[in-house]
Amino acid sequence: MHSDLFPETLAPWREDIVPGAVVLRAFALADAASLLDAVARLVVAAPFRHLQTPGGQTMSVAMSNCGTRGWVSDRRGYRYAETDPASGLPWPPMPAALAGLARRAAAAAGFEDFAPDACLINHYVPGSRMGLHQDRDEADLTQPIVSVSLGLPAIFLFGGATRSDRPVRLPLEHGDVVVWGGPARLFFHGIAPLKDGHHAATGACRLNLTFRRAL
Template identity: 65%
Template sequence: MTFDLFDPLPPDADVPASEPLGPGAVVLRAFAREVAPSLLAAVGEVSASSPFRHLVTPGGLRMSVAMTNCGERGWVSDRTGYRYDALDPESGRPWPVMPTSFLDLAVRAADAAGYPAFAPDACLINRYLPGTRLSLHQDRDELDLRAPIVSVSLGLPAVFLWGGLRRADRPARVRLAHGDVVVWGGPSRLVFHGIAPLAAGDHPLTGRERINLTFRKTR
């Protein structure tokens, strides 16, 4: 089976409200585009308090994507494993409070995708530079797998790899543009997914970067 890359969308495109990815999973095209400047300003405030860093996997590999967190808990990785922690291990202080603009967008996107009353307590903020990637993985460190994942794309476009419930399943290649939001849960909650190596480019709001906000309910 062959999967096509979605075409680029110009800023003034008349986009559909959503595009299904699978059972319980949709792409909300341009859903966050209007509020993107305020989201990026909040990212700057969060990262000033808890700077971006390159985590190390339990196997000792340095992740190419830089990340930080905000909310009641943050996702961390080191030689001891993957986990959520209420404290930033680099500072020993709580993670920055989740900005209101973040929470509002996450709740609205989840509701638009059919998941009302979503209450995320963590937001992972990933920073991609050209060439960086995120290998296929499942989001399964959360205690409450009934809640969906809400993922917001800002800046440079990316190729989202949307696989199946087995790592060996061949992933579809879905183009995500600035402001697109992906929401998945229910039967698709544990689908393997990732990001292909980011192509070089220059975005008027983020320059050579892509910023990804991933909202989760951890417990």
């Protein structure tokens, strides 16, 4: 609520989840407008699309990528690719505004020298969700994950080392950033079905920027 009414006065603060995982509340709020402008340009070059899982299901979240590599999924499996399968062209370069925010957030969470080479851009509409999963397709699992929330609020599910571990439910607002690595790097996580709503910055959707070091 405060972020909608008084965005310019909300100071960032930190919430620890488990060792190695933190929520940086309002960390990206001051940069949100420039991030959204950058995303709007990126998805002209690499439009959102609904990927297929190896099992043949269509993901409810629409996705795109920027950086030297992009995460893709189809019947052949989950992987990173240097080119967009839809166009055959390289993914658009990662804008400095995005990479800079990711580095600052990682450092604020205790992970220095993070240099992301991939940014997944996820587009959620009401009803879309992300099931519990691990981020394990990256070559260097010592590097953290940085996840930026923009637009509609969401419930972030953060579990443990096994799928059966009961996840905690963490509300995320526009401008919040979650960072996890170290002992929490392979913890299961996801997003509960997005609720109906409207946000002044994005309308009836949520955008999520997830930064990784793929190689």
